[in-house]
Amino acid sequence: MASRLHVADSRPEDWVYVSEGGATIVFSYRGTENPHFQGRVLRLRKTALSNNDTGHSVEEEPDDPMIAFQRDVISCIVPQAFLPDLDVILLNESWLGAIECLRNSDRPQERWKKDKIDKRRRKxxxxxxxxxxxxIVAVEIKPKWGFLPREHHLSPQTVSTKTSTCRFCMHTYLRSQEGAFPTDYCPMDLYSRNETRMVKAIHDLWNAWVRSDGSLNNFRIFVSGKVIKPSHHDFHDVPIGPPDTGVSSSFNSGFIKETLMENLMRLLLDTRVLDIISTLQRTLDELDIEGLSKLCSMSKADLASMVAGPTPEDWRDFIRCYQTSYCTWDHANPDPKNIKHYLMAYLLSATFKDCSIILRFNQGGGSLSSHSVSIIDLDPKPMNKLGEWEELDRRIVEGYRAGGQQKRCAP
Ligand SMILES: O=P(O)(O)O[C@@H]1[C@@H](OP(=O)(O)O)[C@H](OP(=O)(O)O)[C@H](O)[C@H](OP(=O)(O)O)[C@H]1OP(=O)(O)O
Ligand SMILES: Nc1ncnc2c1ncn2[C@@H]1O[C@H](COP(=O)(O)OP(=O)(O)OP(=O)(O)O)[C@@H](O)[C@H]1O
Known part of the structure; x- marks a missing residue:
């Protein structure tokens, strides 16, 4: 886009709350006046509520790193058709203050108690x-980790557990011990390409969605751009059947569930998106965090001390390598001289382990091509997370083993 877009070319009232994650909050344009904003959402960075830093932001703030990362890295390994268009938009503090006042009450309590829009951002x-x-009915799924690690680099203590139970199921167990909502969802079922297992996966997502009243972050349903909760009245008006059936006015939750699940299954069976995500997750994480840690030790470093993030040139170099020689390397015996690329591969794998997909259906069915599938939240992960991931992996596996759990997640 030649000239820069400015959020102040629209009114805060023209933007409505859509949803948010741990790092960002998203609003959609409902105005009619600015064609540049039609059909688009605004994704803003958040900051901790306790952060009272009112100092001025840097004059030349860099663009959100997600934009260059999608353009230079992600789009080399994910087909463009699955990616939303992204543009920089200029912000100003008073406009951000105004939208915060207007829309803060639309946010879930557990979010507004913790964080707020980062009003110092200029982009x-x-x-x-x-x-x-x-x-339009849209379903968002955060599928998480879709593979079991190879045994090469796992310790004798973790190998049998980590090659039997997937990371998500172990993490769910740990979280349930800490009081979180339990869920039966297993990503290995969703990614399996086996229709029966995929049906089970989406029913498990649905059931956890209902039990938690839509508060989990791995399944969301939007109708005409607005998130719906199982307990909301507007759930009764989901326009899910063919228009002439009058389904949307005669509420029948069983029917809505079955029709939605059927539509979801058709789309999931038709799209390559899950294959693409799980293949990238797996091939970019050939060593497991345990193997990566050992490789680091061989290079006299440790994961917790890794801080310097890759430069754009490093990423270009990595992508070239990933698309050529990387697949010929002997990952069972990794060469310490490749440590940098293994670290970058792990970072990129983490992005795909944490992304979400959005599946859109037109009301009343229609051909598959009139529906669409996209991947969102493909942010780069920082190098200084490696130490945290190593520690979290240890806690997850130890907690799972200590609890005597032995679930088998079939590959
Ligand atoms: O570690 P995980 O698997 O729990 O993933 C975190 C997510 O938790 P989840 O398991 O999806 O509920 C977590 O999701 P929530 O904020 O809990 O919705 C974040 O996505 C986090 O990424 P970041 O720190 O914001 O970059 C995610 O952290 P990363 O591991 O991707 O850095
Ligand atoms: N392009 C989009 N169109 C519509 N809704 C979107 C879009 N991008 C994000 N959202 C909504 O906003 C939410 C937050 O966005 P996103 O997942 O990118 O944030 P995040 O803070 O990085 O999340 P996480 O904590 O999971 O890493 C998404 O879960 C989704 O519901």
Whole structure:
């Protein structure tokens, strides 16, 4: 886009709350006046509520790193059709203050108690609105880790557990011990390409969605751009059947569930998106965090001390390597001279382990091509997370083993 977009070319009232994650909050444009904003969402960075830093932001703030990362890295390994368009949008503090006042009450309590829009930012992201449109039903799934690690680099203590139970199921167990909502969802079922297991996966996501009243972060349903909760009245008006059936006015939750699940299954069986995500997760994480840690020790370093993030040139170099020689390396005996690329591969794998997909259906069915599938939240992960991931992996596996759990997650 030649000239820069400015959020102040729209009114805060023209933007409505869509949803948020741990790091960002998203609003969609409902105005009619600015064609640049039609069909788009505004993705803004958040900061901790306790952060009272009111100092001025840097004059030349860099663009949100997600934009260059999608352009230079992600789009080399994920087909463009799955990616939303992203543009830089200029922000200003008073406009951000105004939208915060207007929309803070639309946010879930557990979020507004913790964080707020980072009003010092001068740049945000404008992206394709993947959930908007009258009569559009969109489902967001955060599928998480879709593979079991190879045994090469696992310790004798962890090998049998980590090659039997997937990381998500072990993490769910740990979280349930800490009081979180339990879920039966297993990503290995969703990624399995086996219809029966995939049906089970989406039913498990649905059931946890209902039990938690939509508060989990791995399954969301949007109708005409607005998130719905199982307990909301608007759930009764999901326009899910063919228009002439009158389904949307005669509420029948069983029917809505079955029809939605059927549509989801059709789309999931038709798309390569899950294959693409799990293949990238697995091939970029050939060593497991345990193997990566050992490789680091061989180079006289430790994961917790890794801080310097890769430069754009490093990423270009990595992508070239990933698309050529990387697959010929002997990952069972990794060469310490390749440590940098193994670290970058792990970072990139982490992005795909944490992304979400959005599946859109037009009201009343329609051909598969009139529906769409996209991947969101493909942010780069920072190098200084490696130490945390190593520690979290240890806690997850130890907690699982200590609890005497032995679930088998079939590959
Ligand atoms: O570690 P995980 O698997 O729990 O993933 C974190 C997510 O938790 P989840 O398991 O999806 O509920 C977590 O999701 P929530 O904020 O809990 O919705 C974040 O996505 C976090 O990434 P970041 O620190 O914001 O970059 C994620 O951290 P990363 O591991 O991707 O850095
Ligand atoms: N392009 C989009 N169109 C519509 N909705 C979107 C879009 N991008 C994000 N969202 C909504 O906003 C939410 C937050 O976005 P995103 O997942 O990118 O944030 P995040 O803070 O990085 O999340 P996480 O904590 O999971 O890493 C998403 O879960 C989704 O519901």
């Amino acid at each position: 945000g992201v404008l992206a394709t609105n993947l959930v908007g449109g009258e009569g």
